[in-house]
Amino acid sequence: MNFRLCFALMLGSLIGCSVESANNGGDVGENAVGSAKRIVADGSSTVGPITGLVGEMFEELHSDVEVPVTITGTGTGFGRFAAGEIDINDASRRIKDSEKAKCEEGNIEYVELMVAMDGISVVVNKDNDFIDSITVAQLKKMWEPDSTVKKWKDIDPTWPDEDIKLFGPGRESGTFDYFTKAINGEEGATRDDYSSSGDDNQLVTGVSGDKYALGYFGYGYYEMSKDKLKLLKVSSTDDPAAGVAPSPEVIQSGAYAPLARPVFIYVNKASLKRPEVAEFLTFYLGEGQEAIPKVGCVKMSAKDLEAANAALAEALK
């Protein structure tokens, strides 16, 4: 074997490795807190796209700042937030007591800022022609723990004798927590035999590929895949006809009950002291709000926006 060739090959592979690791570092944003001009966000798949686009808009105005946003679910994000790994956690629900305790343990102080509204959307396949509207009670029957519902006709005898294929987010998801609380009455209570995924796009793929599927996720993912899905009206009474289909107006006003909800970002107070973070948040609640409809999500009302800005101003004092 030619040693020089051998050495060249080894060198080559070493370079290959280092390039690769540099790429990984860029994506994950590990250990980025405290390092200059990087605002690291993680968390909810519902809020992530908003923070991502606001971040891009901000990067365009401030070429020296990077805003890497990853999506791992609200719960996972709070874990990293409490460990001080990230500056901002995107959250599609409020922080839980157990997570508060973890933040205290890790000496992390934080500010909660409402950034937008979302309406958890219940969707079926676009070829589904037997259902337009569903009641909360029917959803509960479908999703409650140990539910015996297997076929559509188990809920309504006029519906077909076909298996319901259920798709929903996993337990790390804030959408999951909110949906189970609103529909099944207890956070985290759900039947366990359904296809779960932390990747909402996979849920979209699942529902759009099966005529008898039903799934739920943030409104933004419905907006992005409108042509592949059919949105159901949700009725909080027992009369399906009284159902309301989520739209920006009814989500903002709260009329899309009980599945309309505020979504938040949680910001590490230590990070707030960095001027670029403060500026980013001001931008988020100002011009950055334009990003929200672009990713299919829903702006909050003027009153809520004012309150959020006041909360930010208070934290920045």
Added chain:
Amino acid sequence: MKPSVPAFLRKGRTRKGSDKPHEKAIGFLLLLCALVSVGTTISIILVLVNDGIFNFVGEKAFFQQVSLKQFLFDSKWLPDSPEPRFGIWPLVNGTFMVSGIACMIGVPLGLCSAVYLSEYAGPAERSVLKPVLELLAGVPTVVYGYFGLVFVTPYVLKPLFETLLGFEVDTFNVASGGIVVGIMVTPMVASMSEDVLRSVPRSLRDASYALGGTQFDVSMRVVVPAALSGILASVLLAFARAIGETMAVTIACGTFRRIGVNPFESMQTMTGFIVDASFGEDDAQGIVVKSAFAVALSLFLITLTINVISQMILRRYREVYE
């Protein structure tokens, strides 16, 4: 083409050169490189044991919190539920369904390719086919996964089994994952089987031709049986490869955990669960991550066993002709 022999080899190999300092240094460097793989294997085993069986450092390991009995005999895998259950069988079921289908596809394809390459193909065909087969082995597995999800399921399985035969085919299903993994292991079966087929002594072929055998007779009744143990070993290795395959099955097979044999339903595999567990994690649910280590440990034991068996078979095969 015969490679020219380097000068230092022509004189006959002695260990004299290794007394020189730079030779020693090179030897040491090379040893270091070789040790990296050994070190990695040992580290992996240590980590698996630490988080799976007994904690030397960190929080309690999986089997210190969950009994082996539950792991082996419970029928449900719900590690992140408020009332968690840890029965490994749904995941094992998914894994073996995928690997079984993969072997049903990959083994005949690979074996027939191997017989063609070794017995029928001339140099020209070989020079085209072999690189193409190897190219197949170089396609990233994530590409196979999407191929399964956006091509095999909607354009092969649904028209064939749903429209024509009336089975219900899910968007995410085991069959599509199995088929793409089967295509993935085809080159492996082909190249390993071809090696053993070609190492069957010429004299066996000549003898059977002399007895009036056709090319088919010679290939199928003499050469393949003679190489059978080597072929079996390649099949087992392909099976082990299919069991460990991750990305393609995560994408194509979905996340439904169930025990069953319907290939058109979604099933999560052991590897699929490990991906799932490392993606998202609920707060205070460290057990989910620990359970992934337990699954990884089981996976490791399964593939190790298969590798050992195939090594045994291969060694036996060598004894016949040497």
